[in-house]
Amino acid sequence: MATDASQPEPGYRQPTPSVEALTAILDGDHAEVRNLVRRNLVKHQALLVEAEELGIDAYRDRVRDVVLEVAATGQTALGMPTEYGGAGDVGASVAAFETMAFGDLSLLVKIGVQFGLFAGAIQQLGSRHHHDAYLPGAIDGTLLGCFAMTERGHGSDVQALGTTATYDPAADEFVITTPDDNARKDYIGNAARHAQLAVVFAQLHIDGRSEGVHAFVVPLRDGDTVRPGIRIEDSGRKLGLNGVDNGQIWFDGVRVPRSALLNRFADVSADGVYSSPIDNPNRRFFTMLGTLVLGRVSVGGGGINAAKVALAIAVRYADRRRQFSTGADEPEQLLLDYGQHQRRLLPLLARTYALHCAQEVLVKELGAVFGSDAAEEGVRRALESRAAGTKALGTWHATRTIQECREACGGAGYMARNRFAALKADTDVFTTFEGDNTVLLQLVAKGLLTGYSSDFEDLDQLGMVRFVAELAVETVIERSNIAKLFERVRDLLPGGEEWDQEAGLRDPNYQRAMLRFREEHMISGVARRLKRGVDDGMDAGEVFSRVQDHVIATARAHVERLVLDAFIDKVGALPDGEEKAALGLLVDLHALATIEADRAWFMEHGRLTVQRSKAISREVNDLCRKVRPLAVDLVDAFGIPQEVLRAEELLAWG
Numbered sequence: 128m129a130t131d132a133s134q135p136e137p138g139y140r141q142p143t144p145s146v147e148a149l150t151a152i153l154d155g156d157h158a159e160v161r162n163l164v165r166r167n168l169v170k171h172q173a174l175l176v177e178a179e180e181l182g183i184d185a186y187r188d189r190v191r192d193v194v195l196e197v198a199a200t201g202q203t204a205l206g207m208p209t210e211y212g213g214a215g216d217v218g219a220s221v222a223a224f225e226t227m228a229f230g231d232l233s234l235l236v237k238i239g240v241q242f243g244l245f246a247g248a249i250q251q252l253g254s255r256h257h258h259d260a261y262l263p264g265a266i267d268g269t270l271l272g273c274f275a276m277t278e279r280g281h282g283s284d285v286q287a288l289g290t291t292a293t294y295d296p297a298a299d300e301f302v303i304t305t306p307d308d309n310a311r312k313d314y315i316g317n318a319a320r321h322a323q324l325a326v327v328f329a330q331l332h333i334d335g336r337s338e339g340v341h342a343f344v345v346p347l348r349d350g351d352t353v354r355p356g357i358r359i360e361d362s363g364r365k366l367g368l369n370g371v372d373n374g375q376i377w378f379d380g381v382r383v384p385r386s387a388l389l390n391r392f393a394d395v396s397a398d399g400v401y402s403s404p405i406d407n408p409n410r411r412f413f414t415m416l417g418t419l420v421l422g423r424v425s426v427g428g429g430g431i432n433a434a435k436v437a438l439a440i441a442v443r444y445a446d447r448r449r450q451f452s453t454g455a456d457e458p459e460q461l462l463l464d465y466g467q468h469q470r471r472l473l474p475l476l477a478r479t480y481a482l483h484c485a486q487e488v489l490v491k492e493l494g495a496v497f498g499s500d501a502a503e504e505g506v507r508r509a510l511e512s513r514a515a516g517t518k519a520l521g522t523w524h525a526t527r528t529i530q531e532c533r534e535a536c537g538g539a540g541y542m543a544r545n546r547f548a549a550l551k552a553d554t555d556v557f558t559t560f561e562g563d564n565t566v567l568l569q570l571v572a573k574g575l576l577t578g579y580s581s582d583f584e585d586l587d588q589l590g591m592v593r594f595v596a597e598l599a600v601e602t603v604i605e606r607s608n609i610a611k612l613f614e615r616v617r618d619l620l621p622g623g624e625e626w627d628q629e630a631g632l633r634d635p636n637y638q639r640a641m642l643r644f645r646e647e648h649m650i651s652g653v654a655r656r657l658k659r660g661v662d663d664g665m666d667a668g669e670v671f672s673r674v675q676d677h678v679i680a681t682a683r684a685h686v687e688r689l690v691l692d693a694f695i696d697k698v699g700a701l702p703d704g705e706e707k708a709a710l711g712l713l714v715d716l717h718a719l720a721t722i723e724a725d726r727a728w729f730m731e732h733g734r735l736t737v738q739r740s741k742a743i744s745r746e747v748n749d750l751c752r753k754v755r756p757l758a759v760d761l762v763d764a765f766g767i768p769q770e771v772l773r774a775e776e777l778l779a780w781g
């Protein structure tokens with residue numbers, strides 16, 4: 128039973144949104160595709176149970192079979208070119224992938240490996256003859272492949288890979304070799320059991336010269352038999368995703384024809400002359416990697432949608448489950464009527480909606496860049512940065528949300544049939560693959576500090592320090608010096624030095640201004656510290672290491688600002704009505720909970736008084752109480768089919 132303190136203020140009218148209308152808002156431009164995926168998920172719901180019951184090889188084979196069945200519906204080809212049976216619609220392909228994250232996540236990841244990484248690398252890095260040779264089979268699933276980039280010795284630092292591809296002009300072939308055990312390919316999805324072919328990333332050597340990392344198509348198996356010169360071992364049982372056959376691969380002088388080089392960005396002539404339209408090797412490398420941005424966008428979206436599953440179960444359970452009564456004659460109280468339970472779940476629910484909107488903006492930008500050959504380099508770099516940041520925040524959010532929701536369901540949350548066991552285990556690695564989150568945030572910071580300058584790709588980490596210290600610091604500080612910063616936030620929120628002390632906490636301009644102030648203040652602070660370190664004669668590596676926590680906090684502040692902007696913009700653009708009113712509460716809850724979470728910083732930097740900080744906490748509590756009656760509708764709006772939610776005993780409790 129709700130207590131008096133949980134009653135909203137007089138005059139407040141509770142919005143009454145329609146679940147269908149909210150779903151339509153979330154599904155956006157791709158409702159049809161999302162519904163196709165929902166139907167496929169219901170059709171293959173048994174996989175969620177089989178994942179718990181089958182032995183590892185049987186589970187992997189079953190996942191492979193379902194991948195092929197799903198491929199036959201056209202769902203996995205949406206992003207591929209139309210001439211190869213796809214729909215040429217990258218936005219639709221991400222929408223499909225995200226929605227697939229409602230179901231078994233081994234299935235999701237196997238789809239990602241086959242159609243995103245393997246087929247995607249051939250499409251993005253190869254030429255017409257590669258497309259003709261491999262895309263039809265890769266798209267219909269008759270040619271299974273893997274994406275062999277990571278090695279035991281190097282995961283995040285791909286430029287330092289050890290595998291070599293040495294050109295032999297006499298035979299017109301490349302020779303692929305694993306020089307030592309650190310260069311073995313590791314954790315490669317599809318490798319242990321199913322892949323016939325691999326896209327292998329290796330250092331290209333010609334006539335004793337190294338031309339850097341390039342990608343080659345290398346056959347791995349004939350049927351079930353591993354080809355000569357290749358050794359493959361199973362990576363073994365993993366924390367999760369055991370329906371995916373990850374493996375290790377060694378190459379011992381494996382010969383492939385010259386045409387095996389995926390040569391969109393660089394080629395080798397028969398007589399061994401290397402050519403590339405991109406002169407600078409660093410830039411070439413980052414341009415090549417940049418084309419693979421789709422995987423990152425997809426994994427981020429997958430993480431956000433996995434968080435929705437956890438919230439859908441935990442919120443609905445909390446709306447039925449009772450513990451403790453407030454008095455002898457009182458009925459037991461619903462979990463969701465407890466202030467702390469609201470505090471645990473509802474800001475996470477609001478953040479999930481916010482991240483969903485940020486992901487939507489990202490996917491739109493992705494569509495625009497992929498749809499245009501003429502997209503400027505700066506625009507591409509900004510997209511990569513946005514993808515990196517959204518992936519990092521989205522997947523960390525998934526890990527945190529799933530854990531909180533598991534605990535919120537008590538012991539029942541620990542039972543495999545209630546989904547959290549697999550959700551936790553399977554999403555955990557989302558923070559690591561497709562780019563480790565911490566490393567990705569450094570990429571975001573690099574873009575911020577260099578302003579996505581034309582030199583962006585030429586710079587490694589240390590180059591970035593020197594660039595900022597020598598060339599960019601004035602620009603960065605000028606862009607974000609305190610006086611300018613005040614001007615900028617005053618555009619959002621008129622006022623003097625006290626611009627932030629008078630504004631209403633629920634004014635979206637106040638919320639935007641606070642996050643913008645934090646971001647820009649941090650950028651200029653980092654730039655100054657980098658410059659000071661270099662000026663003091665410290666070497667660039669040491670300077671970077673000392674400032675690294677600040678660098679990463681800056682990137683996070685930037686992405687949090689993008690997320691809030693996306694959410695405010697999306698809700699602001701809705702027609703007035705019940706849905707807008709309901710989502711408006713979520714915007715406020717998300718914005719104020721975000722400021723509250725970093726209140727120490729805002730207080731340290733004079734932007735929050737003690738009184739105002741306390742007022743924000745009171746407001747967050749108040750918003751939780753207002754969102755509480757809407758919470759079940761808000762999770763129902765995710766449109767997760769009951770059949771894949773499972774957790775029947777929790778959802779029908781009481």
Ligand SMILES: Cc1cc2nc3c(=O)[nH]c(=O)nc-3n(C[C@H](O)[C@H](O)[C@H](O)COP(=O)(O)OP(=O)(O)OC[C@H]3O[C@@H](n4cnc5c(N)ncnc54)[C@H](O)[C@@H]3O)c2cc1C
Pocket residue numbers: 240244273274275276277279280281282283284313314315316365368373556559560561562563564565566
């Ligand atoms: C289940 C699974 C499936 C995978 N599938 C594939 C696949 O199909 N194909 C493929 O090529 N790869 C795959 N990977 C590999 C994955 O992409 C790598 O694990 C990932 O890129 C991280 O590399 P690493 O493991 O070498 O970690 P490392 O790079 O060694 O990182 C370890 C830790 O050090 C930190 N760190 C690293 N560098 C820095 C730095 N400069 N500053 C501060 N901190 C730093 C990171 O934040 C991280 O916490 C898979 C991995 C797993 C677990």
